[in-house]
Amino acid sequence: MTIADQGTLKRLEWDKITERLARHCASEPGRELVQALVPVADTDEVVRLQAETEEAARVLRLEPAAEFNVWPDIREPLKRAERGLVLEAESVLDVGRTLRAIRLVRNFFSARVEKYPLLAGWARVMSPSPELEKRILEAIMPGGELADAASAQLGDIRRRLLRARQQVKETLDRMVRSHTTQKYLQDNIITIREGRYVVPVKIEYRGEVPGLVHDQSASGATLFVEPMAVVEKNNEIRRLEAAEKQEVYRILADFSALIGAVAPETLGSVDILAHIDFTMAKGRFSLQLKAVPPVIEPGVHLRFRLARHPLIPGDAVPITCRVGEDFDILVLTGPNTGGKTVALKTVGLTVLMVQAGLQVPMEDCAIGLFTRVFADIGDEQSIEDSLSTFSSHMRNIVHIVRDVTADSLVLIDELGTGTDPTEGAALAQSILEELLARGAKAVATTHFSELKHFATNNERVENGSVEFDNVTLEPLYKIVIGRPGRSNAFEIASRLGLPGTIVGRAREYLTVDQHRAEDLLKNLELTQQQGEGDREAARALRREAEVLKDKYDAELAKFLEKKQAIREKAVEQAHEQVRRIRQEGEAIIRELREQIKQDSNRTREQGIHEARDRINQLTGGIPERPAPVGGGTPPTALKPGETVFIPRFNQDGQVVSTKGDEAVVQAGSIRLNLPFAELRLRTAARTPEPMRGTTGQMALQKVMDFKSELDMRGMRAEEALNEMDKYLDDAVLSGVERVHLIHGKGTGVLRAAVTEHLRGDSRVKSFRLGEAGEGGIGVTVVEF
Known part of the structure; x- marks a missing residue:
């Protein structure tokens, strides 16, 4: 069941939404589904429709070459064929084209079941008829004429017919070019009358050209004569044409019988193809609007940010609004030119579109579904029914109050207007109190100050305003929740040219309390505008700081990696140097042994010992390759405060927090987001071995500095x-x-x-x- 009656749908311009959506359909059955589209309240149905729309939008984004071409509506031809009637060639061709569309769409989604499971589920139950499709498209040409190859007999008839026509034309051509005959002819042409080839003969020479008269010109000066020389050939042409027509009928009858045999399942496939066409149209509409999928939440509420009215061009100012969470009724005030009605319609259309399975043009949207939507928007004064503006509005309000529930959304434009302001304000407040007592969610626009005070004094009712620039006196079209608006009547009247004396005198008529309230509201509005500007500037600075912090963290991480790589390279080079020195030293020692064989053992060993000491002095202080500090297995669980080792940076860090299999680790002055796989538990602290000298330390320090x-x-x-x-x-x-x-x-x-x-x-x-x-x-x- 739909959530809105026809009156509400009309006031919110739902028909214009469906009209624009229908333009994206590739078929008449698809357009019919769009015209029947209405918003629904069932959560499962809305979730399914939204999921299908998102799949369609994803297909269009990721598969731009996908074939979803226009296909004809063949439901009526299928029903005629099922009853045993013979279809025209164009209808048979339409069936072939639609069978091709069924096959292509089914094959497309069958190959992408995991990517588009919902649309693939629909496509899977379609029944293509590839053999029949192939025969039809081979037998009937795009213009609806049967090809010569449609049957062997048809091809033979057409070849004979072509020869007969050529022979008649050759005979008549010789006649019209003959000097003897030309003087009797009105024109040197060959034409056709009653399906037979004839020549135009001047009436005064009727007896000079023997033959059969088939027609006469309007002026009576020309007779169209079939010369006796071609009468028999023309008879043959007529017989062949009749045979051709009979063979075409036979072929179409055969095709019609084949189509009738598959009509039931093909009708079902057409319905499914129409649903896919309708869903793809929703996807195209989403891309056109730059729309987003809504988040369906429990409860009954609406919350959206930077929404654009879908029927207003792209330069419209987006609005942000909410209702149904921290308050149930939003009282929207502000100048007439500020866009309150557009905001009201945007709220209503957002709900209707979401609950009809359409995506919405905004930054983000969350909604708890409504079971009913009511709207009283616009002037519905009826001369025919003798109803004033107030009476027509009241008739709508009576209907709303009678049927409203706690799961309803009510939209009322200029509540209580069209009658005495004092009575209208009192009636408006009473209506809002009744909606509040029923638990309904509502957005109402008004100029009554009494309703502003009502909203201020009721915790489930909130003030809102359409922003107005107090300096330029131009509407800003933005909704500000939590602040009542001003009508700015005096400022707007002055800007439009009303004399200052009149405006000044009007100000004098206001009471002191009214002046104070107006000035207070004006100063509050100005202060909040300035505060919002400061907050936006602060948000911009915060975003910039977050970007810079991310950049700094990334650069620092790269630096630490590079630092560790340089350290490892330096240590490797130092160890290589040590190996080389040791090799050279051992060679020197061997050479010394050979040279001092004649010396005493004591002298010889002393020289060797001194050489080795010098080598050790050269190689002392070179650090060993760093051994891993933690164990070899990454941790499976970590707690805040634990110390871990980060092998990638060769550095310790402290766990700040964990989420899933990732940890936030404080390493020195930065915080890093690292998976457990890149961390090691810190074992008991090792006492570093003392350096054997200072040479290696100095070399390494030089590298680092x-x-x-x-x-x-x-x-x-x-x-x-x-x-x-x-x-x-x-x-x-x-x-x-x-x-x-x-x-x-x-x-x-x-x-x-x-x-x-x-x-x-x-x-x-x-x-x-x-x-x-x-x-x-x-x-x-x-x-x-």
Whole structure:
């Protein structure tokens, strides 16, 4: 059952929504489903319809080449064929085209069941007839004419017919080109009358051209004569044409019988194809509106952000609104030009579209479904029924109050207008109190100050306003919940040109309390506008800070990884150097043994011992390769406060929180989001082994502290070259690829010395002067 009657659907312009949706259908059956579309209250049905729409939108986004072409409505031809009637060629061709659409759609979704399970479920039960489809499309050409290959007999008849026609034309052509006959003819042409080939003969020469007269011109000056020479051939043509017609009828009768045999299942397939067409139309409509799928929640409420009215062009100001959660009734106030009615219709259409399975044009939307929607919007004054504006509105209100329930949404525009303001305000408040007592959810627009006070004094009723720029006196079309609006009658009247004396005198008629209330409301509105501006600026700064923090965390993580890689590389290089020194030292020792064989044993062993000591001094302090601090298995569970080891960064961290199989770990000054798989439990603390010397420590410290530039300005050439040599050694050990040597511009003496020295340095791959952003000719860039 639908949630809204025809009056409500009309007031909310539901017919325009379905009209635009129907334009996206590829078939008449699909358009009929759109025209019958109404919003429903059943949660399971709404969820299913929304899921189908989302699948269709996903198909269109991910499968732009998918074939969902226009296909004809064949329901009536199928029913005629089922009754045993013979179909026209065009109808048979339409059946073939629709059978092709059924086959293509079924095959498309059958190959994508996991991606689009709902639409694939519909397509799976369709019954294609590929053999019949192939025969029809091969036998009938696009224009509806049967092809010569439709049957062997038809092809033979048409070939004979073509030869007979050619023979008649050749005979008549010789006649009209003959000098003897030409003078009797009105024109040198061949034409057809009553299906027979004839020539136009002047009436005064009727006896000069023997033959049968078939027609006469309107002026009576020309007779259309079939010369006796072609009478028999024309007779043959007529016989062949009759045979052709009979054969065509036989072929169509055969096709009609075949179509009638599959009509029941094909009718079912057409219904399913129409549903898929209708669903794809909903997907196309969603993409056109840039719509989003709503979130269906328990309860009865509506909450959306930055919604655009679906019937207003894209430059319309989006609105944000809610009702049914922290309050049940929203009293919306503000100037007439501020967009209150558009906001009311946007709320109503959002509910109708969601509960009809359509996506909605907004940033996000959450809804607890309504069982009824009522709307009293617009001027429905009826001259025919002798009803005033107030009476017509009251008739709608009576209907609403009679049928409203706690699961209903009520939308009322300008509640209580059209009568005495005092009575109208009192009646409006009483109506809202009744809706509140019934538990209904409602949005009502009004100009009555009494309703603003009613909303202020009732915790289940909230004020809202359509924002108005107090400086430019222009409407901003935004809804602000929690603040009553002002009608701005005096400001708008002045802006439209009403003389200031009249406006001033009108202000004087207001009471002191009214002035105070108006001024207070104006100042409150201005303060809230400024506050909202500050909050938006703060939100923007917060978003920017979050982006910068994410960027910083990513850069720091990269730095830590690079730092660890450099450390490991430096240690590896140092160990390689140790191995090389040990090999050279052992060679020296072997050589010493050979040289001092003549010396005493004591002298010999003393020399060897001293050599080994020197080797140890060279290699002392090189750190061992770091052993893993934690165990080899990642943790399965962690608690906040536990210390863990992060192998990727070779660093300890403390668990801040966990979620699933991921942990937030504080590592130094940053927080990292890491899976358990990248963490190790910290075992009992190890006492680090003391360094065997200071050489390795110093080398490693140089690696960690290395800077990618050397400033030699102010040095003499010899001093600068010595510093540069040591610096290049450190650079090679650090594993960097490029350094910058700063020698300054000056006289160019130091630059020339550096250049000359680099030319003979085997560590250097290439070097060049700096570019504009690197220091220009005052810097030499070296690559190793």
